[in-house]
Amino acid sequence: MQPVLVRGRAVVRNDAELEVDPRWPKFDQARVLLLRGRLLRRARRPGAAATAFTEAEAIFNGYPVWAAMARDELTRVGRRRTNAHLTGTERRVVELVVTGMTNKQVAATLFMSHRTVESHVARAYRKLGIRSRAELMRATAG
Numbered sequence: 001m002q003p004v005l006v007r008g009r010a011v012v013r014n015d016a017e018l019e020v021d022p023r024w025p026k027f028d029q030a031r032v033l034l035l036r037g038r039l040l041r042r043a044r045r046p047g048a049a050a051t052a053f054t055e056a057e058a059i060f061n062g063y064p065v066w067a068a069m070a071r072d073e074l075t076r077v078g079r080r081r082t083n084a085h086l087t088g089t090e091r092r093v094v095e096l097v098v099t100g101m102t103n104k105q106v107a108a109t110l111f112m113s114h115r116t117v118e119s120h121v122a123r124a125y126r127k128l129g130i131r132s133r134a135e136l137m138r139a140t141a142g
Contacts, residue, residue, distance in 0.1 A: 053074045095140075
């Protein structure tokens, strides 16, 4: 099926799963995924929308403007954020955690309780849309 027809079909039937044909050019696949994500976001299905936007962003790797559009859509569904959204204290805690320090070591360095460090780390995880220290290292490296 032609990409234009599939995009039109996605507009009409936004609840149906799209079949991505491997014979399509990657760019057309990414455009279909971007449209699908927008429709899912409007239908209040943020998890499915985030998946579509993430896949589109990966395909749009060589097209910076299109990749930025996919990243912007991801922020709209609240799944991915950058360090700019962290508070100053959260950023300092994250920087120390990324170096390999434990929560107790970070607490001693910043003169706060380890429970306060835990809450800052938990908030940073939530804001960045991650779940582990390994993901935190990857998120702050980029």
